[in-house]
Amino acid sequence: MSSPKTEFIVEDLISKIYQKRYSSGKLPPERELAELYNVSRYTIQKALKQLIGMGLLIPRQGNGVFINEKMSGNPLVFNSVTQVPYKDLKSQMLYLKKVPALPKLQRIFNLQDNEMVWEFCRIRIVNYQKTQIETGYIPCTLFPVMTSEVIEDSIQNFALEEGYRISHFMTNYSSTQLTREEADILNCRKNTPAFLIKSRGFLRDGSVFVSSEIIAINYECTYVVPFNKNIFHKRRRPG
Structure with a gap:
């Protein structure tokens, strides 16, 4: 996780970008930002690195850091995992097996009674700390072959390949507490507060290619989304 100072700078710069405070499309130099936020240039560099990783900024060698105009007007979602470079994000597979699709999974993946899914469980390790336990399912109709290497690398990348x-x-995000088994895996105490994150990934044809549930600790998520006036007024209507 980032330090509170770095998190504040990231969020404040995002706010300024969406407010179009940098009309030139270019951020001030690192030294100027360090003076503005009363922090070291190293802290500024960490904040800029996160924003570059999100796609909001584009570095140009010898010319500074520029705002990615294609991204700055769009909804933005980032969390404590997507901010981490892949080199600092590891997965450890606990198991991978082929199982019959139960009724719930049949509905999710649009499968028949006799069709199978891959069931996997993996631990996500961020900066050498176990932070997530993910249990998921992948339809065998889309992926007849599945390996531990894929589970420990990237299911999304495998789908693209x-x-x-x-x-x-x-x-979907909700609150939960760690069970004894989950706490032992994540080296925490039982009943430690955690996020329960349920996710489904969709292909362009509408098919679901992965469905999973994640138990996460030390997790943060930030949204930047447009204001929807129609939904706001609909919620305000009586009855």
């Missing part, structure tokens, strides 16, 4: 076109993800 197989020629599928990913459309979007649907994610």
Whole structure:
């Protein structure tokens, strides 16, 4: 996780970008930002690195850091995992097995009674700390072959390599507490507060290619979304 100072700078710069405070499309130099926020240049560099990783900024060698205009007007979602470079994000598979699709999974993946799914469980390790336990399912109809290497690397990347076109993800967040088994895996105490994150990944044709539940600790998520006036007024109507 980032330090509170770095988190504040990231959020404040995002706010300023969406407010179009940098009309030139270019951020001030690192030294100027360090003076503005009363922090070291190293802290500024960490904040800028996160914003570059999100796609909001584009570095140009010898010319500074520029705002990515294609991204700055769009909805933005980032969390404590997506901010981490892949080199600092590891997965450890606990198991991978082929199982019959139960009725709930049949509905999710639009499968028949006799069709199978891959069930997997993996631990996500961020900066050498175990932070997530993910249990998920992948339809065998889309992926007849699945390996531990894929589970420990990237299911999304594997889907792209197989020629599928990913459309979007649907994610639900709720609060939970760690069970004894989960706490032992994550080296925490039982009943430690955690996020329960349910997610489904969709392909361009509407098919669901992965469905999973994640138990996460030390997790943060930030949204920047447009204001929807129609939904706001609809919610305000009596009855």
